[in-house]
Amino acid sequence: MSAIRGARERARxxxxxxxxxxxxxxxxxxxxxxxxxxxxxxxxxxxxxALYRYFPSRDDLLTALIIDAYDAVGEAAxxxxxxxxxxxxxxxxAAVVAGAAAPAGAAPVDRWRAVxxxxxxxxxxxxxEYALIYxxxxxxxxxxxxxxxxxxxxxxxxxxxxRDAHAAGLLGxxxxxxxxxxVRADAVRLxxxxxxELPIRVVAAMVAVxxxxxxxxxxxxxxxxxxxxxARGAFFGQAADALAAQVGLTAGAPDGAPAAPAGVLPGE
Amino acid sequence: MSAIRGARERARxxxxxxxxxxxxxxxxxxxxxxxxxxxxxxxxxxxxxALYRYFPSRDDLLTALIIDAYDAVGEAAxxxxxxxxxxxxxxxxAAVVAGAAAPAGAAPVDRWRAVxxxxxxxxxxxxxEYALIYxxxxxxxxxxxxxxxxxxxxxxxxxxxxRDAHAAGLLGxxxxxxxxxxVRADAVRLxxxxxxELPIRVVAAMVAVxxxxxxxxxxxxxxxxxxxxxARGAFFGQAADALAAQVGLTAGAPDGAPAAPAGVLPGE
DNA sequence: GTCTATAAACCGATAGAC
DNA sequence: GTCTATCGGTTTATAGAC
Numbered sequence: 001m002s003a004i005r006g007a008r009e010r011a012r013x014x015x016x017x018x019x020x021x022x023x024x025x026x027x028x029x030x031x032x033x034x035x036x037x038x039x040x041x042x043x044x045x046x047x048x049x050a051l052y053r054y055f056p057s058r059d060d061l062l063t064a065l066i067i068d069a070y071d072a073v074g075e076a077a078x079x080x081x082x083x084x085x086x087x088x089x090x091x092x093x094a095a096v097v098a099g100a101a102a103p104a105g106a107a108p109v110d111r112w113r114a115v116x117x118x119x120x121x122x123x124x125x126x127x128x129e130y131a132l133i134y135x136x137x138x139x140x141x142x143x144x145x146x147x148x149x150x151x152x153x154x155x156x157x158x159x160x161x162x163r164d165a166h167a168a169g170l171l172g173x174x175x176x177x178x179x180x181x182x183v184r185a186d187a188v189r190l191x192x193x194x195x196x197e198l199p200i201r202v203v204a205a206m207v208a209v210x211x212x213x214x215x216x217x218x219x220x221x222x223x224x225x226x227x228x229x230x231a232r233g234a235f236f237g238q239a240a241d242a243l244a245a246q247v248g249l250t251a252g253a254p255d256g257a258p259a260a261p262a263g264v265l266p267g268e
Numbered sequence: 269m270s271a272i273r274g275a276r277e278r279a280r281x282x283x284x285x286x287x288x289x290x291x292x293x294x295x296x297x298x299x300x301x302x303x304x305x306x307x308x309x310x311x312x313x314x315x316x317x318a319l320y321r322y323f324p325s326r327d328d329l330l331t332a333l334i335i336d337a338y339d340a341v342g343e344a345a346x347x348x349x350x351x352x353x354x355x356x357x358x359x360x361x362a363a364v365v366a367g368a369a370a371p372a373g374a375a376p377v378d379r380w381r382a383v384x385x386x387x388x389x390x391x392x393x394x395x396x397e398y399a400l401i402y403x404x405x406x407x408x409x410x411x412x413x414x415x416x417x418x419x420x421x422x423x424x425x426x427x428x429x430x431r432d433a434h435a436a437g438l439l440g441x442x443x444x445x446x447x448x449x450x451v452r453a454d455a456v457r458l459x460x461x462x463x464x465e466l467p468i469r470v471v472a473a474m475v476a477v478x479x480x481x482x483x484x485x486x487x488x489x490x491x492x493x494x495x496x497x498x499a500r501g502a503f504f505g506q507a508a509d510a511l512a513a514q515v516g517l518t519a520g521a522p523d524g525a526p527a528a529p530a531g532v533l534p535g536e
Numbered sequence: 537g538t539c540t541a542t543a544a545a546c547c548g549a550t551a552g553a554c
Numbered sequence: 555g556t557c558t559a560t561c562g563g564t565t566t567a568t569a570g571a572c
Binding site: 030032034131136137139143148175176177179180183186190204205208210211212214215216219222223224227228229230231234235241245246 | 297298299300301302399402403404405406407408411416443444445447448449450451453454458472473475476478479480481482483484486487490491492493495496497498499502503505506507509510513514519
């Protein structure tokens with residue numbers, strides 16, 4: 001009895017997944033405004049009315065797709081961070097055999113770069129899902145509160161990189177003038193929510209950098225770089241480095257000295 | 269005879285304008301994908317088929333709207349620059365009476381700020397036109413070559429601010445590491461096209477800054493700043509200052525001296 | 537140049553049989 | 555849970571009268 005309910009739920013989950021997959025495929029050619037329940041049903045060989053057993057309305061399907069997209073890019077960012085750390089630990093272990101320093105993650109700037117690159121790579125690989133979450137709002141659609149959790153995964157990864165750097169004493173002071181008071185107030189509130197130990201200036205800089213990062217990705221994906229920037233990956237890597245500097249992550253030593261040579265992404 | 273042709277053409281131009289106006293109004297509630305020739309006709313009290321005498325297809329109407337939007341934001345930027353210069357000249361003239369220096373435009377950073385603010389203000393005032401040109405690409409629509417001229421008005425204004433600063437010896441060296449080779453190649457090509465006298469690093473930085481500027485505007489307009497940034501205008505102003513520093517515009521002195529509180533990175 | 541009429545589609549959502 | 559049938563709308567685009 002719980003067995004047949006299990007099977008039923010499994011079947012339901014499978015069909016739900018198939019619907020979302022087909023919907024995502026349609027998103028890729030029609031855009032979010034062209035997503036049609038009927039077309040999805042047609043392609044899946046079901047009656048359009050059957051879909052309503054899985055998604056009570058078109059907007060609910062859209063919400064599911066949006067959450068999936070946020071989760072996908074968030075997971076890409078998290079995994080990229082884990083991967084760059086694992087890689088660094090491997091190297092460190094090899095060095096320890098030769099008699100060197102302690103185990104740790106990768107250098108802050110390398111972690112930052114890895115996360116940024118992962119976001120861009122996910123976006124390039126899934127341009128329509130990207131447009132769904134970071135492009136023009138879908139007209140007539142209001143994102144429910146359930147999307148904010150998944151939406152904050154990428155920013156949280158970026159924050160964690162900066163927090164770790166700060167904890168390790170590897171975070172400098174971001175450049176720029178003192179914060180205007182209302183800006184400071186926003187940053188204070190954000191800092192209290194997600195990183196109380198970080199300097200307020202750093203928090204404020206992170207918000208700006210967060211928007212700027214996606215600005216570059218959006219310009220590439222939405223065609224603004226056509227006939228302007230050809231070396232997209234290298235350009236992005238350079239920009240990511242500059243963004244790191246803006247939040248106080250320096251390329252080299254704790255405080256001052258600049259370190260490594262030119263900065264192109266490993267994946268490029 | 270040429271009189272009646274003149275009248276006819278005037279009437280035609282007026283109706284064309286009315287169509288575009290109504291279409292823009294619809295864009296504001298439906299989004300670009302929901303723009304419908306029939307609805308425009310209905311609202312204008314004409315038969316839908318009559319519109320085809322003015323725009324051969326829906327895409328042509330869309331193209332006209334896109335060009336208008338690019339022109340509008342470009343003009344806003346140009347006028348803001350002219351206004352800030354005029355204002356500075358007024359003040360200078362008043363000072364001359366008191367026996368001070370020669371006439372000139374405003375300070376480079378102020379000009380930069382004015383242009384950035386004008387772009388944002390136009391975007392906030394015309395969110396749907398903004399989304400049309402800087403948001404997700406309209407599915408199934410390919411922008412014709414005729415849009416690239418109007419599209420480059422804003423970047424050209426930004427370039428002119430930097431060029432003037434450079435000519436006046438008021439441009440510093442942008443912070444950051446040396447350019448990776450493919451990025452340099454893009455920047456060299458762009459520099460040859462639109463500002464041969466500018467240092468390559470500055471040109472490269474300008475491209476990044478251009479994308480970042482619109483990244484901030486897009487995040488604000490597309491809802492990513494909801495419940496995150498409340499002091500939108502002040503935040504944007506601060507970010508615009510940081511972007512100015514990235515292209516080498518410093519807040520203060522002519523040449524080297526980092527006049528303002530920490531204009532450039534410590535590592536550079 | 538504007539109209540009516542029409543073609544040939546499409547859509548979200550619901551009712552009710554099975 | 556899936557189906558058929560249907561309601562009540564929508565669209566782009568064209569034909570042909572005036």
